[in-house]
Amino acid sequence: MAFQIPPAARLYLRPTQFADTPIGRDGEVARLAGGLQWFAAYGLVGVEAGKRTVQATITVADLPALLATLPEPQAVHLQALAGRISSPRPAIHAGDRVIRFDQPMVMGILNVTPDSFSDGGAHVDDPAAAAGVGVDMAAIGAAIVDVGGESTRPGAAAVWEGDEIKRVVPAIERLAASGTPVSIDTRKAGVMEAALAAGAHIVNDVAALAWDDRAVEVVARAGCPVVLMHSPDPAKGPHGGEGYGDPLIEVYDWLEARIAAVVAGGVDRAKIIVDPGIGFGKALSHNLALLNGLSLLHGLGCPVLLGASRKRIVGALANEAPVDQRLGGSLALALKGVEQGAQILRVHDVFETVQAVRVWRGMRDAALVGR
Known part of the structure; x- marks a missing residue:
């Protein structure tokens, strides 16, 4: 050589x-x-x-x-x-549902907050309506509905654990009763416990179980799947950080170390999903390096979740498009992820993303059997 x-x-x-x-x-x-x-x-x-x-x-x-x-x-x-x-990624269970990772799937975002960056306030104080939106997401093709009660946008105020529980639990109970696979988007152990007791199946933590000292214990005891997202210093919040020398390698190494720590705490490695944390403590150049090199993360041996929907990267690359005008850019990022093997796309625009993935899937099926 x-x-x-x-x-x-x-x-x-x-x-x-x-x-x-x-x-x-x-x-x-x-x-x-x-x-x-x-x-x-x-x-x-x-x-x-x-x-x-x-x-x-x-x-x-x-x-x-x-x-x-x-x-x-x-x-x-x-x-x-x-x-x-x-190696194939083991399937996970969401109640009676089996979620497989042999093709890309969509996770729909359901925020029950007054201040999330994209849809804050749309579903606050009306759990029945919020659950209805989640059921609709599942009906049009979302494999999982991700319920969050605390905004993680830059500068967002922290939410007391009790208030967060009051926001998410009523919607989760309704969604779980409908048979919809549900993940809880939180970094607080108490919220995780309440959400899992209400019927949530997956924990999705922007702090990779590192913000709350009890988080690893809660997930290990529940035996549930968990999403570990990268952020530079999760103990201080999702948007800190002092830059990167090599963002792709540093995010990989951080996730590898975090997986090891969480497994040592009793979490089943076969139930861990990783997320590079696009937009969290990262500049445009860092996000682009991660998106272009996303397939490196498959070396961790875990399913990969990509959450780039409507994020600042789209506005930065598309004439400062406002949040509600970032569908085209979000779809471009989603398909970039799918092309590199991302198994889960966390998105706001479920119908459009599901349609894009189905068309991509049709082309892949044709290529795999034809010449």
Whole structure:
């Protein structure tokens, strides 16, 4: 090979060169996370002292030959990464529903807050109407409805735990009774407990269970799936941070460490979903690096959630479009995620995103069986 890998370098693999079909390409392509995407190469990155010292492309067919040239620790590490990248993600359960990760799905956002950045106030103080909106989301194709009672927009005021519970529980009870899979978007252990008792099935925490000292214990005891989202310093809030040297690698490393800590606390790794935290403590350049390199996160071996709907990145790239005029940009980001194997898209515009994913799925199905 035309490059050298320093023996002290920490190595990463990112699936690249996605293939239209695996037909007739045995040994040349690998399947991504047991899903609908196949890829022909890995982007190999080596990092020493925070700097990339290796950047190369290795074909799937050439990976075994590369492994044979490496010291055993690096070879074992890369082999494990390749295995995680390709292995199917275990399904999760939401009541009687089974949620599989072999194709992309949509998570609908249902805010019962007065001040969320996109739809704050739309469903406040009317749990029946809020639940009706959630049921409608499920009817038009949302696999999960994500209920939140505290805004995480920059500058939002903190909400007392009791008030947050009063906001979310009545809507969750109604949604759960309808058979709708529900996640609770909160960083507070008390809210998690109340929401799970009301019928929520999944915890979605912007603080990756690091804001509340009891959060890991609550999730471990419940045995429920959990979304761990990256933010630079979750103990201080989701929008802190002092910048990044290499946002993609740093977010990967942070999530890897957080997964290990949460698993050590008793949470089942097979029930962990990761979220790179687009827009949380990140500038435009950081968000773009994460979106362009999103497939690196499959090396963690967990399903990937992408939440970029209506976020500031769309306005920044599209003539400062206001929040209610960011549908086109949101769909572009959603499909960028799907192309890189993201399994869950957390969105405001459920109908349009479901339609976009179904069209994408139809094209993938045709490519996988045809020539």
